[in-house]
Amino acid sequence: MNSVRAITIDLDDTLWDIAPVIAEAEKRVLDWLTRHCPEVVDRHGEEGLREERRKVEAEHPELRHDLTVMRKLTLERVLLQCGYDAALAEPAFEEFMHARNNVSLFPDVTPALERLSRKYPLVSISNGNADLGRIGLRRFFTACVSAREVGVAKPHPEVFLAACKRARQQPGAVIHVGDHPYQDVLGASQVGMRTVWVNRQGETWDQDFRPDMEVRSLSEVTEFLFC
Numbered sequence: 001m002n003s004v005r006a007i008t009i010d011l012d013d014t015l016w017d018i019a020p021v022i023a024e025a026e027k028r029v030l031d032w033l034t035r036h037c038p039e040v041v042d043r044h045g046e047e048g049l050r051e052e053r054r055k056v057e058a059e060h061p062e063l064r065h066d067l068t069v070m071r072k073l074t075l076e077r078v079l080l081q082c083g084y085d086a087a088l089a090e091p092a093f094e095e096f097m098h099a100r101n102n103v104s105l106f107p108d109v110t111p112a113l114e115r116l117s118r119k120y121p122l123v124s125i126s127n128g129n130a131d132l133g134r135i136g137l138r139r140f141f142t143a144c145v146s147a148r149e150v151g152v153a154k155p156h157p158e159v160f161l162a163a164c165k166r167a168r169q170q171p172g173a174v175i176h177v178g179d180h181p182y183q184d185v186l187g188a189s190q191v192g193m194r195t196v197w198v199n200r201q202g203e204t205w206d207q208d209f210r211p212d213m214e215v216r217s218l219s220e221v222t223e224f225l226f227c
């Protein structure tokens, strides 16, 4: 892969484990609501709030790529249902974002980003709402592309093409690194990018398309691109 001129990198489950982070962030929102708007919690409970979010998603399929708006709309809805000011959705969501960006990086991440960013422009691509500035990784990235900003989510080609544009490279000169077979590997390969599947859990690949490379950590990507 000598002709690699830029790298795009997925965030959730590629740089950190996302499930425990979201669980903690949702718990923090519940705690905040219990303190400030107890009727919301009395009426819905934790599972009820998730159910309300599913309803909002079903009612607004055009906004499914925008997880920030989905969560805010859900909060506004349950606040209004219980007679509270919908504006309280903002501080409640801020509680979510604070915890959502409190991630534990996989140990290979910072050394790999340090090394890769010295040689290549790095562009993040995410369907989620992580904030690399808050996480402390923004300095490694030339640009950050999100489904929210593009208006569609991975694996839609537009997301990958937007990232290549931000890297000022043609897709054929860009390699995408991510954990998800469809959202990352299929999406990037469809626009002609090369792909690295980050398989941290040692899962079996069972798709009829293939990544160009499979790794267990970002250290392997670094070793490969610098050898």
Ligand SMILES: [Mg+2]
Pocket (backbone or CB within 6 Å): 010, 011, 012, 013, 014, 178, 179, 180
């Ligand atoms: Mg991911």
